[in-house]
Amino acid sequence: MGYVRMSNEQLSSGAKSGNPGSSPYGEVRELLLDHLSYPAGLFDERLIGEADDGLSGLIPPIVAPVSGDRWCVVDGCKRLAAYRTQGRTQAPCIIIAPSPGEYDLGVLRMRLNRWRTPAMREKVLFLRWLDRWRKNKPLARVAEAAGISAGECRRLEPLLKSREALIDAVVQGKIHPVCAQELVRWDARDQDAFMEALSGLEPSQQTQREIAEWLGELASAEERSISGLIEEIIVPVAAKPHLNAPQRIAKIHEAIFVRRFPRYSAARERWRKAAQSANPASSAIRFVPNPYFEKDRLEVRVRVRAPGEAVGLFRDLAAISAEQWRLLINPGGLGTQ
Structure with a gap:
């Protein structure tokens, strides 16, 4: 059916330049789809619904020979999946010749995808x-082959040995990657309890991370299980129907903070009484x-409604003693440590 002639050096250059049409030297041939397999460890069928390369129907899948009439897809896994969904039994493919080794094949696959932003699961x-x-090279250094920055590599590295359920939660946006760094230290039961308790509440990255960190610290200090603390502290608040999601998250965050920093609750009450005593017009x-x-x-x-009211209120504020202001601004000894 024809040939595409381009060196591997040109291929890498084309991939980096954002040209998805670049292809290695190889024959374009109709192949049986049943004889094609996905690259081991480099594709997950769940990506079919999470990422789209936009090339289906434009560029044939690029494949490399495995043995006999069997082939491994180097680029175009989602296109292959689409063909199978359409009920096709064969499709044109670009065949790499000669076939690179396993490592070169994997790196080539990553370079072919560098023209687009990989989905979280792909990363x-x-x-x-x-x-x-x-081998002995830092992961952040070799991650460049996949177009992943050193910073993002460090952020995602804790997920490499985590459960698929946690990765799913990160991919779906239910768990922030920085929070996952804390959760990977927990056992499966604690992870599941945390994800279930906060399901649908959508806390911010910082709030979710703090809740996770404080739960871990509390479990260690009180010699309790994290799932037990979640059942005691989070679940009752999360189940309150009269509160909306932001209100539930705020109350959960505060409840865990007070439990984690026991001096804070007493300090807050002392400050409240001082503010109540000093306030001339609550x-x-x-x-x-x-x-x-x-x-x-x-x-x-x-809050003022008239000039005269403003004058009176600010006069009352000016009458508050310096000592009272000091207690309100700098309430020494009311820290949370």
Whole structure:
């Protein structure tokens, strides 16, 4: 049916330049789809619904001979899956000749995909594969072959040996990658309890990470299981129907913080009494401390409806003693440590 003539050097250059039409030297031939297999460790059929290379029907899959009339797909796995879904029994393929070794084949597959942004699951697959071949080289260094930056490599590295259920949660956006770094240390039961308890609540990355870290610290300090703490602290709040998702997350976050830092609850009550005593008009003036008294900072919110009211309220604020202001702004001894 014809030939495509291009060196592997040209192929790598074309892949890096963003040209998805580049192909290695090889014959274009109709092959039986039953004789084609996905590359071991470099493709997951769940990617079919998670990523699209946009090339289906445009460029034939690129394959390499395995043995006899069997072939391994180097590039075009999702296209092959689409052909099978369509009920096709054969399709044109570009055959690499001669076939590279297993390592070169894997690197070639990654380079062929560098013109697009790989899906999260693909990045994990690529890094797992590279981890097996990297010998003594840092993973962040060899990750460049897959177009994965050193920073993202470090962020995803904890997932390489994690359960598929946790990877699924990260791919689906239910667990933030930075939080997964904490969860990979937990056993399966604790991971499942955490993911189930926060399902549908969509906490921010920082909030989710803090909840996970504090649960781990509490479990160690109290010699309790993480799943037991989740059942005791998180589940009752998450089940309250009168609260919306942000309200539930806020209450869960606060409940775990208070449990993790027991001095905070008492400190907050002392500050509340000091603010109540100093406030000359609680209906119009509100004192807002820095969250958890982490910094010496106080926000004063004043609501006025008329010039005269403003003059009176600010006169009342000016009458608050310096000692009272000090207690509100710098409540010494009210820290959380």
